[in-house]
Amino acid sequence: MKKIKSGVYGLNPLLDGGINQGSTTVVIGCAGAGKTTFATQFIRRGLENGQEGIFVSLDENKEQIVKEAVEMGWGEILEYIDDGLLVFIDASGKDFSRFIKEELPGFVDEWKGADARIVVDPLTPVIWAVEDRYMQRDLLSFMFKQMRRVGTVVCTLEEHSSAGDLSGEEVVIPMYLADTVIHLRYRLAEPGLERMLKVAKCRSSRHSEHYHPYRILRGFGIVVERGDRETPPPRDRTEEIKALLARKRGEIPQAIYRRIHKSLDYVTDQDLGDLTPEEVVEAVLDEYMPEEKVGPKAGTPRPTPRASRSGRRR
Ligand SMILES: Nc1ncnc2c1ncn2[C@@H]1O[C@H](COP(=O)(O)OP(=O)(O)OP(=O)(O)O)[C@@H](O)[C@H]1O
Ligand SMILES: [Mg+2]
Structure with a gap:
């Protein structure tokens, strides 16, 4: 299994060296946990090495995502867009079920084998678009399989359960289908332990099973502490x-x-x-x-x- 660097500082050792190339990772967290920051760091890391990046946004528009990245200190993202190395697919407001079944395959045919880094931020609207659980699974499984033909995928997922322990109904199916699951737990009620990251699952890897504190730093993004x-x-x-x-x-x-x-x-x-x-x-x-x-x-x-x-x- 070839590992690629995640771009998230301190995370690779917890994943047995990095993210599995050509796999699907789901990053789960509540509002403000750092999901978009994670996704941007992952894509930016590939861009630095000349690897293409595809940012599929189902929620915010391209301008907003770029603005946030620039505010984070990642202004070079604008050059990658100019070079055509970073592309955005704005699917906000679309019929996701139709988008995945009809538009995605055409896109994949064009990009297959590109070994790009692909981000879907957030995946949540796709889950809400389909009520039937069986169809939900079918649609997500199809989407993951298609996107893996283009490269390595990171999807973010909103956590709505107030327990903050991955017990929410909306995370179950994506957790099953993903190769890797990373939980960004964010609890304001626990001073000093507000932000904790855990690798809930990582196929074919000996991964950390603990919660690790993390910080979000302007300039760097997410930095995970060793916690020892x-x-x-x-x-x-x-x-x-x-x-x-x-x-x-x-x-x-x-x-x-x-x-x-x-x-x-x-x-x-x-x-x-x-x-x-x-x-x-x-x-x-x-x-x-x-x-x-x-x-x-x-x-x-x-x-x-x-x-x-x-x-x-x-
Ligand atoms: N420019 C910045 N400088 C410092 N910290 C930042 C900056 N941008 C974001 N952050 C920190 O990162 C946190 C998470 O941001 P991010 O947008 O990645 O969260 P998210 O999980 O995607 O949230 P949402 O569910 O609302 O989309 C912010 O609440 C803030 O604490
Ligand atoms: Mg976000």
Whole structure:
């Protein structure tokens, strides 16, 4: 099973090295848990290596998603759109059942074998579009199978059960059908433990079975803590992170070094919560290293999107 880096800092070790290539992952969480952030990080990670990204939005429009990404400090997303490397499919307001059965196969035929990263954010309207449970399963299974022909898929799913423990009716069928299930638990009532991530399932992998605290940091996005800390974290950590990185500068390709440094411009000490500098540096380096040359600036030319594909851009 080939693993690809998730783009979510600190997550890969919990997934036995990363996300299985060509698989379907469902990320479940309530409002504000970080689902769109997760999805954007996943797609952005592929774009950095010249891998195409397809963002299927069933809810928010493209402008809103791009705006949020730019606010997060990921302004380069605009260049990927210009290059045709990142495409959006806005299916909001459509008849999802018809969209999946009639429009999706044509799209897949055009993109099959592209090894792209595909995001559906959120999948929830598809589930609500079909009342009958059997048909729901049928439709989702068809959709997942189709999309996997194009590449590696991440779908987000809203959690509406107030228990926040994956017991909601709306998550059952997608959880069964997905290869990997990640739960972003977000409970405001538990200070210090508000945000916890758990890998609920990961086929063909020895994965973590614990809840791990995570933070959402401007510039980086989601950073998952290892959760095995004994001493409280020190102050002035952003400076310390920079110092730690500077010490490793010789080992880090220049493009990656610049990228990490840029992310640090957005982070404050307060944002870092309980994260230690070592933890951040380790999670970030684990995401990027060891790796051949990364990104177009490091020497790998960006693939030119196929003419037929760019013709389909919306
Ligand atoms: N630019 C930013 N800077 C700092 N934190 C941010 C930024 N953007 C988002 N966040 C944090 O990430 C959280 C989750 O955002 P995100 O949109 O990913 O959640 P979501 O699970 O997709 O929510 P929804 O269900 O409403 O779509 C926000 O509530 C906020 O705490
Ligand atoms: Mg969202």
